[in-house]
Amino acid sequence: MDPDNSPAPAQRPRLRIGMVGYAFMGRAHSHAWRTAPRFFELPMLPELTVLAGRDAAAARAAADTLGWTDVETDWRALVARDDVDLVDVCTPGDTHAEIAIAALEAGKHVLCEKPLANSVAEAEAMTAAAARAAERGVVAMVGYSYRRVPAIQLARQLVAEGRIGTVRHVRAQYLQDWLADPEAPLSWRLDRQKAGSGALGDIGAHIVDLTQFITGDRLTELTAMLETFVSERPVAVGSSGLGGTPGTERGxxxxxxxxxxxxxxxxxxxxxxxxxxxxxxxxxxxRLDIDGTDGALAFDFEDMNVLQVFDAHEDPRTAGFRRIQVTQPVHPYTGSWWPAGHGLGYEHAFTHQVVDLVRGIAAGQQPEPTFADGLQVQRVLAAVERSAQGRTWERVETD
Incomplete structure (x- = not known):
């Protein structure tokens, strides 16, 4: 037996994975499925059983590169397979609802990338399907992977323990520059039909989820502005999730x-x-700043192994933010990796996501974030769009 009382590898049940999509997120998820059982004692062993993509040759090449055994060119065939226990949805948002609901109705566990869907109505349908599946012991989780960064986990622990008192103010930013060049090419992420929204859903959804996760609270009302600075771009040749080579045509x-x-x-x-x-x-x-009555926390993903902590009760002569390097064995997840001070990277959060999902399935427990959590974020995004359009304050819909 292993130290955590898990059965030996040969005795552990297999969790057979079918993944739909193999671009940016598919690569990150593939790495996580391969890596998790090699660094963490898991009660089930993930198997990269089948990958689905529309182009057979491209899907086969991706499967060989990423470590998948078999290939399907239709996600419906993947869902129908008897050798698939969990469906991992790594496709654009316009396909999430159809794939996830079909998989849940087929009795498959589901991991679905964020945001959960392209609309509140789709997210509600997915959440209802997840609730029905849960009655049969089937779990569904949405992939807000940044929750699994060890420094974020520590921030949540400190807030829950009351270390900064009552939360008074949160400042949350997600800043990228890959579209700052007006000649950067189009990709599916700039198409509302496929992506649902732009910066709002792609990266804004993450800081909404992180704010609510760390504080343990939910947004109730808001007012917003949205802006499209560049209304037309070159059509990409060989487009990927973050664009491709610019062509001469514009869209x-x-x-x-x-x-x-x-x-x-x-x-x-x-x-x-x-x-x-x-x-x-x-x-x-x-970037996250969380101010409380007794202190504050600060985090920047570009220094992702560090959490800044301020204690308002410290002697004013020496008071200041303390730089906590979140790499000690006592910190969340880090004890399974490298010696203290040897930092983790972007990919590790996806591995931690797999760890929590597999352990939840094995224990018969629903891992978080749930589809209901994803729905709540979707309702925030919808309120932002209503507010920006009407220049109004909007309430965030609740159940």
Whole structure:
């Protein structure tokens, strides 16, 4: 037996994975499925059984590169297979609802990338399907992977323990610059039919989820602005999730380039949000400041192994933010990796996501974030769009 009382590898049941999509997120998820059982003691062993993509040759090449055994060219065939226990949805948002609902109705566990869907109605249908499936022991989780960054987990623990007192104010930013060049090419992420929204859903959804996760509270009302700075771009040749080589043809941008909004949490705390893909020099900067009655926390993903902590009760002569390097064995997840001080990277959050999902399935427990959590974020995004369109304050819909 292993130290955590898990059965030996040969005795562990297999969790056979079918993944739909193999671009940016598919590569990250594939790495996580391969890596998780090699660094964490898991009660089930994931098997990369089958990958689905529309182009047979491209899907076969991706499967060989990423470590998948078999290939399907129709996701419906993947869902129908008896050798698939879990369906991992890594496709654009316009396909999430159809694939996830079909998989849940077929008795498959589901991991679905964020945002959960392209509309509240789709997210509600997915959440209802997940609730029905849960009655049969089937779980569904939405992939807000940044929750699994160890420093974010520590921030949540400190807030829950009351270390910064009552939360009064949150400032959340997600800053990227990959569209700051007006000649950057079109991709599916700039097509509202496929992506649902632009910076708002792609990266703004993450800071909404992180704010609510860390504070343990929810947004109740907000007011917002959305802006599209560049309305037309070159059509990409060989487009990937983040664009391709610009061609000579041009096409319309039908999503927002930036979202700015402010709102109020359930406990009365104020929160401000900024999501943009026009911040030169900010490659992937998630910045969070959480101010409480007894202290504060600060985080920047571009220094992702560090959490800044301020204690308002410290002697004023020496008071200041303390730089906590979140790499000690006592910190969340880090004890299964490298010695203290040897930092983790972007890909590790996806591995931690797999760990929590597999352990939840084995224990018969629903891992978080649930589809209901994803629906709540979707309702925030919808309120942002209503507010920006009507220049109004909007309530965030609740069940």
């Amino acid at each position: 319309p941008v039908t999503v927002d380039d930036a979202a700015v909004f402010m709102g109020r949490l359930g406990n009365g705390a104020l929160a401000t949000f900024e999501a943009t893909r026009f911040a030169w020099g900010r490659r992937n900067s998630i």
